[in-house]
Amino acid sequence: MTKISRRGFFKLAGGATAALTQAPALVAQAAPAPTPAAHSGAALFFNPDEMRWIEAATERLIPEDDNGPGARAAGVPVYIDRQLAGAWGAGERLYRSGPWQPGDASQGYQLPFTPAELFRNALRGAREELQGRKQGAFETLPGPRQDLYLESLQNGKQDLHGVPAHVFFESLLALTIEGYFSDPVYGGNKDMASWKMIGFPGAYASFYDLVDQHGVAYTRAPISMGDNGAGVIHLHPVSTQHSGKRGA
């Protein structure tokens, strides 16, 4: 099953849906590094250096392509920033009493860090690691070299101010996926772009009339919780078409 999420804060996928997690191949063509710091002015948690790092890294995890926007255009860095600035970043629903012991993989996350502390320490460590190699800041590297560094975190045991590199990577990937696919009210998934991309309808409350139209191509645009603050329940049949690509 997923080795990637064994020790992280986050579950990437349930047993029924686990993605396999082999290390990605180096991207063949040299992609340009993304423009840094598009949202740094609005950050609640990250400092500008951290935000540039997060913007660059999340864009490599979910890059922009013909399928749809990448993590950065979808607002994933904003999502992560808000999560870490809020109650969840401060350890909401996290049992935090010691004593602290590393334990076995089957025992799950056992570090004393809150998510906010984990990111702050690990980002500082990651920056220092590249500085030590005199390779330049992560966000200034070409895309394929960024990928190589992310792989070194994913598969690495190096200590980033107390945070094992792979734990930081798992946390970063999980938060990136959350931000990309969660409701836009949380700051990511801008314009519901990821939902349009895969065909997920969002916050609708009824498919009663469609569930037994087997194989129907569902083409209605998704809705967000933010589109429908009045709590209207959609009980009426929606228009569908039986052929063609799903629409936006």
Added chain:
Amino acid sequence: MATKLAEVDAVLVGVGLVGTMLGRELTRAGLKVVGLERGRPQFTVPDFQGPQMHDELRYSVRKGLMQDNTKEAVTFRNRADQVALPIRRWESFLPGTGLGGAAVHWNGQTYRFQDSDFRMRSLTTERYGARFADPGLTIQDWGVTAADMEPHYDRFEYLLGVSGLAGNIGGKKIAGGNPFEDARRRGYPTPPMKEPYGSALFRKAAAQQGYHPFPQPSSNLSQPYTNPEGMQLSTCMFCGYCERYACEHYAKSSPQTILLPVLLKDPHFTLRTQAQVLRINLSKDKRQATGVTYVDAAGREFEQPAKLVVLGSFALNNVRMLLLSGIGTPYDPRSGQGTVGRNYAYQTMSSVQVFFDEKTNINPFMRSGACGTVIADFVGDNFDHGPHKFIGGAYVGEVMTNGRPIEFHPTPPGTPSWGGKWKSAVVRHYNHTSVLNVHGSSMAHRANYLDLDPTYKDAWGLPLLRMTFDFPANDLRMSAYVTGKAVEIGRAMGARQVNGAGRKGPYTVTQYQTTHNTGGTVMGADRSTSVVNCYLQSWDVSNLFVIGASNFPQNASYNPTDTVGALAYMAAEAIVQRYLKSPGPMVQA
């Protein structure tokens, strides 16, 4: 110093499914009852309404309806020679909290256990010999039979309004239902739900292979229903936000939709929410409960005296409450002596991913918690175990519940876990993948048990429960065998690619499997191997009844809630018809 309150006839620890049912039965019998619920009060309106209920991040990922780990966690280890560490965030199982308990966020899969489950030890011995099962397994009979349970299942299913198709009414087999079920007196209260596409593909493939597919019995209702308590339920809308969520539509059977409003109107009933019970208080000779001590939301301590105590919290918390209260003898895995915490079991889960071509729109988001089609051909003892070196089994079904994309974005084996290739694979497969569940039994083993942790404490300074568990080898062999059968069915569904393997050890708390934690306050006819008798009355404290999945001596292939509800009605009948007339032990040890 605790404030001592006036004595009542009965106090309920926990107002979830069991507490609500017992509250109703006891007040109806004329008792004055206080229900203590640690969580918040919550109701369909306004607490469960859309669109806010359709928030995957809040409810699925952040576990919005679950027990708050900052207050109460569980410590875990695989083996007794390890140090148990706190489960700092829930993943493997999700204890609920709040009024209605875990029955608010369940899926509604509503199966009866079979006679071969209730009489597992004796029927296994009879059919395969006394030496067939692995020697470390501590399986045992429940002290009841399927026939004993039938009236209570029937009553509970009519309370829920279960949607399904009977396979055996009074011994007469009915085509399309579960042919392996024990005889039931009548059909389900409502017809089966609509069958989604993936389930229909499974039905066809399973039938072609000679199996017996049937609609999963569901407490997401197929049509409007009024239950015997006068509660009205609505039709399930297949919204795709069921498990880990509360139902906005009054379509999922939960305490709020089937019974609580009736109970709350009863002048004999008093509900106190945000009331954290610390212990059950005992008489000096420890033979009688005198009531409970609890702390309210503001930290004030109260003693609630009662003539009768009903412990009906989540299975793990039932065990912990007995241990915290010094009731019964804790299980010692070295000697095998003691019963509280003994025979902890779980569920042995695996899944099979079925990847289709791009023309096959599975539409995974058009689902409900308990819709789907299953086979029971490999459940329990429905097949000959003689050639196999295991006992127990699993049901196999296409019972997908949702297409919520943070959790559900399947990719085939070999796909990278991030980057452009991952993204393309997610887009390619999201709407064209079906998942089969292999929902397997869990055998009790002498090395698996629950006790109090020596180190870690809850927010009130009391020891956390400590879980010591790994999958018995028997169960891993079972999972490998049945999952292989599921892969064959998946291939027959017309898939491009099928991916699945049996459950592998060690058990890990980092991956969701089920919230079907069982055992620890096992029921039985022999007090040396059980905590409660066949009426769920404590062997040690006769005015204490302990009710829940903690009563299961081992766990069956099927989901547990129907059996929990049936046990609750069975115990309620025993209390009202026998115990109250002559309080004291109903079974002489």
